[in-house]
Amino acid sequence: MNIYKYVALISTIFLAVVFQPTFFARLSLPGATPDLVIVMVCCWAVTKGPEVGAIAGFLAGFLIDVAPPGAHLMGVASIILALIGYAIGIVGGGPSRSFTRPLVISGVGATTFFLFRTISGVFVGNDISLYNFSINFLTQGIYAAALAVFVYPGITFLDKKLGPVSRSDELRMQ
Amino acid sequence: MRDSTRLRTVLAVLLLISLTLVALELRSSGAGFTKSIRTISFNIISPFQKSARSFTDSVQNFGSTWREIRTAREKVKDLETENLDLKEKLANTDENRRRAAELDALLKIAGLGTYEIVPARVIAIGAGQDYSWTVSIDVGSKDGITADMSVISGSGLVGRTISVAESTTLVALLADPSSKVGARIGGKSELGFISGNGLPGELEFEIFDPLAEIKEGDRIVTWGSEGGSPFVSGVPIGEVISVKSAPGLLTKTAKVKPYVKLSTLDLVSVVVEAPRIDPRDSLLPPMPFTPTPTPAITVSPTPSPSQN
Structure with a gap:
């Protein structure tokens, strides 16, 4: 990871946080709202491994918590997302030519995050029916995989474009 | 080996920062x-x-x-x-x-x-992903908005402002679980509370008097807070869709469908000054059925003999 890649990481996640409530929340698709932010984190983690995954997750969680219209407890989303990014980096990171893997991983990551948010939602006094939950859970996974179709190539492209893979990067992937 | 130590350190540092944020937020409770x-x-x-x-x-x-x-x-x-x-x-x-x-x-x-309002557009919607219902709107402290003001739209109450920046304001919608609004049944004086439960099309109405009469189709308006903050009085909230009561309960509850479609908001307005006179029920939409027509009395200035 050179400095350009960190700039790319920060700006892609910032863009995702900006477009999440202004674009995707407006689409009013059936079921859940597509979660571009978590897909971004998953794709970075798959491309660059657990360390970058954790950093991306932390950053995304922090921005989700502080950006309007977020009003939840600050710091919770960054804990959850940093752990998800880290876990995805460990399980799914590393060089691979498979294209379906990032899609599946994004779906799994998004549903995991959704699960955590639902649990915290129940804690603050939400009335969530099982039917609603299962619909949102399923659509969340499907939308995330669909978004990853576009996001993953973009991030691998950025990664290739912004400098050669250094020796330490290769090592870190192991 | 060196790498996995580094990896663990990075993760630990990130988690530590997050936990510090959580602790700070809990300690100062949002200040x-x-x-x-x-x-x-x-x-x-x-x-x-x-x-x-x-x-x-x-x-x-x-x-x-x-x-x-x-x-x-x-x-x-x-x-x-x-x-x-x-x-x-x-x-x-x-x-x-x-x-x-x-x-x-x-x-x-x-x-x-006779409310004094500032119109605004919704710029971002909390995705409902974590079932918290907040939106941000494009007016702020420079337009005279402060926290705890009512936000209304053309058809009724939307929510209240919770925090204000220079040119944006965060609004907690009626459906947000933190939202609680003092309300009464239109036409009667029965008081209660409307609270959100994370669903945009369904609010909970809790009536204080267990013997109060309430039925489907009853319309709910705000009863208003002191000085019109956070809620001004007389704003339509919604219509009762079902009543739930059990013997022995201290309160009666009903499900209320809000007049405002909370999931597709665009233009709203913030009430910056409450009315001097309580509008009571005058803002409620007209009843769906028309009352039996009363014969119109025509008064003509010069009565003709045939009318006697």
């Missing part, structure tokens, strides 16, 4: 350090969200135009270009007309209730 982080981020991120919002608008306009191009292709080739041009204009006027109608409704409700 102090975390509050200033929020204010700064609001001021930085809102301009980006505003431009993203207008980008979204143009994408949606483009989408509708594109759909129209496809239908036009089936028509005669010569008319194609002309059609396209006209329909593009039409798509835009439709949007404008809708917005004008919304503004009209807003003005009407504000005029009837």
Whole structure:
């Protein structure tokens, strides 16, 4: 990871946080709202491994918590997302030519995050029916995989474009 | 080996920072350090969200135009270009007309209730992902908005402002689980509380008097807080869709469908000054059924003999 890649990481996640409530929340698709932010984190983690995954997750969680219209407890989303990014980096990171893997991983990551948010939602006094939950859970996974179709190539492209893979990067992937 | 130590250190540092944030927020309960982080981020991120919002608008306009191009292709080739041009204009006027109608409704409700309002557009919607229902709107402290003001739309109560930055304001909607509004049944004086449970089309109404009469179709208005903050009085909230009561309970509860469609908000307004006189039920929409017509009494200045 050179400095350009960190700039790319920060700006892609910032863009995702900006477009999440202004674009995707407006689409009013059936079921859940597509979660571009978590897909971004998953794709970075798959491309660059657990360390970058954790950093991306932390950053995304922090921005989700502080950006309007977020009003939840600050710091919770960054804990959850940093752990998800880290876990995805460990399980799914590393060089691979498979294209379906990032899609599946994004779906799994998004549903995991959704699960955590639902649990915290129940804690603050939400009335969530099982039917609603299962619909949102399923659509969340499907939308995330669909978004990853576009996001993953973009991030691998950025990664290739912004400098050669250094020796330490290769090592870190192991 | 060196790498995995480094990896663990990075993760530990990140988690530590997050936990510190949580601890700070819990300790100061939304004030102090975390509050200033929020204010700064609001001021930085809102301009980006505003431009993203207008980008979204143009994408949606483009989408509708594109759909129209496809239908036009089936028509005669010569008319194609002309059609396209006209329909593009039409798509835009439709949007404008809708917005004008919304503004009209807003003005009407504000005029009837003699509220002083500041109109605003919704720029970002909390995705409902974590079942918290908040939106941000494009007016802020420079427009005279403060926390705990009522937010209304053309058809009724939307929510209240919870935090204000220079040019954006965060609004907690009625459906948010933290939302609790003092309300009464229109036409009666039975009091209760409307609270959200994370679902946009369904609110909970808790009536204090277990013997109070309430039935489906009853309409609920705000009863108003002291000094009109956070809620001004007499704003329509919604209609009762089902009543739930059990013997032995201290209160009666009912499900209420809000008049405002909370999941698709666009134009709203913030009530900056409460009315001097409580509008009571005058803002409720007309009853769906028409009452039996009463014979009209015509008074003519010169009665003719045939009318006696």
